[in-house]
Amino acid sequence: NAGVTQTPKFRVLKTGQSMTLLCAQDMNHEYMYWYRQDPGMGLRLIHYSVGEGTTAKGEVPDGYNVSRLKKQNFLLGLESAAPSQTSVYFCASTGVPYNEQFFGPGTRLTVL
Amino acid sequence: AQKITQTQPGMFVQEKEAVTLDCTYDTSDPSYGLFWYKQPSSGEMIFLIYQGSYDQQNATEGRYSLNFQKARKSANLVISASQLGDSAMYFCAMRGAQLTFGSGTQLTVLP
Numbered sequence: 001n002a003g004v005t006q007t008p009k010f011r012v013l014k015t016g017q018s019m020t021l022l023c024a025q026d027m028n029h030e031y032m033y034w035y036r037q038d039p040g041m042g043l044r045l046i047h048y049s050v051g052e053g054t055t056a057k058g059e060v061p062d063g064y065n066v067s068r069l070k071k072q073n074f075l076l077g078l079e080s081a082a083p084s085q086t087s088v089y090f091c092a093s094t095g096v097p098y099n100e101q102f103f104g105p106g107t108r109l110t111v112l
Numbered sequence: 113a114q115k116i117t118q119t120q121p122g123m124f125v126q127e128k129e130a131v132t133l134d135c136t137y138d139t140s141d142p143s144y145g146l147f148w149y150k151q152p153s154s155g156e157m158i159f160l161i162y163q164g165s166y167d168q169q170n171a172t173e174g175r176y177s178l179n180f181q182k183a184r185k186s187a188n189l190v191i192s193a194s195q196l197g198d199s200a201m202y203f204c205a206m207r208g209a210q211l212t213f214g215s216g217t218q219l220t221v222l223p
Contacts, residue, residue, distance in 0.1 A: 033211070042116075042203050042213030043157075058210060090157060092211075100147065101211060103157035 001026050004104035006091050012110045013081045021076040021107050023091030031094045032074040033058075033101065034066060036087040043090060049074055081111045114139040116206050118214035125194045126222050132179070133189040133217045135204030145207040146187040148178065151216070152200040160202075163187055194221045 007022040023032065030051050035043035035058075045058030047066040055066045063085060065077045074093075078085060088108050092101040115138045125131035137146065148160040163171045163178045171178045179188040191198055199221045204214040 040121075040215070042118075042205075042215050043211075044213070045210050048210065059212075088155065092157075100159045100162060102159075103149075106155050 003027065004091055004093055004102050006089075006104040006107050008107060009105065010108050012112065013078075014112050015082060017081050018077070018079050019081065019109075020078075021089055021091075021109075023074040023076070023093075023104055024072055025074075025091075025093040025102070026072060027093060027095065027102065028071070029093035029095045029102075030071070031096075032068065033092045034064070034074065034076045035090045035092065036060065036085075037090060037106075038087050046076065046089075081109075083111045085109065086111045114141070114144070114206050114208055114212050116204050116212055116214035118204055118217050120217045121215075122218045122220070124220050124222055125191075127196060128193055130190060130192045131194055131219065133191070133202050133204075133219065135187045135189065135214060137185050137187060137204075137206050139206060139208070141208055146178070146180070147205040147207065147211070148176070148187075148189045149203045149205060149213075150198075150200045151203065157203075161189065191219075196221050196223060 004025045033048040034046040049055045049068040052071040067075045091104040094101045117136045144165045146163045150158040161173045161176045163180045175192045177190045201216045203216045
C-alpha cells in the first residue's frame with residue numbers, strides 16, 4: 001500500500017495562475033482532508049470530505065475549491081493564486097472520523 | 113469551538129533524559145479525542161499517541177505516554193529516554209468532526 005500520496009511535491013506559481021493539487025489514498029478511506037501549514041504554525045483545515053461526491057469547508061477555505069469525484073482522490077484547486085497561499089499543503093485520510101488521520105508527504109507551494 | 117494551546121515554542125533536553133511537552137485544550141463537547149503528532153525536519157506527519165476523553169487510563173506507546181488530566185484540560189506528552197532522533201516539531205491536536213492543531217513545540221535533543 002502506498003498510503004496517502006500527493007502530487008506534485010513542489011510547485012512555484014506566479015500570482016494569478018491556477019493549479020490543482022492531487023491527493024490519492026489506497027486505504028478505502030471515506031474521510032479526506034486538506035490542510036495548510038504556514039511557518040511556525042500548526043496545520044489548519046482548508047476543506048474536507050466525508051465521502052465520494054461530498055465536500056465541506058474547514059477553517060480557512062477562502063481562495064480554494066475541492067472536488068471528490070472518486071473515493072480515492074481528493075483534489076484541491078487554486079483558481080487565482082496569491083502570495084498569501086504560499087504554504088505547505090498536507091492531505092490526510094481516515095476510515096473513521098475520530099480516529100488517527102494518515103497524512104501524505106506534503107506539497108510545498110510558493111506563489112511569487 | 114475547540115482550541116488547542118501549546119505554550120512551549122521550543123524545548124531542549126539532554127539525550128536519555130525524559131521530557132514533557134505541554135498541551136492544554138478547550139472544548140464544550142463531552143466526547144473528544146486528543147492526538148500527538150511528530151513532524152521531523154523532513155516534513156511528514158507521524159502519529160504518536162491517542163487519548164479518548166472517556167479513557168480511564170493514560171495512553172502509552174513505547175517511550176511515549178500521555179499525561180491526561182481531564183479536570184485541568186491538559187494532555188501533556190511525556191517522552192522517556194530521549195534519543196537524538198526525537199528532535200522534531202511536536203503537535204497536539206484535538207478531534208471533533210475535524211482535527212484542530214496546536215502551534216507546535218520544537219524539541220531539540222542534545223548529545
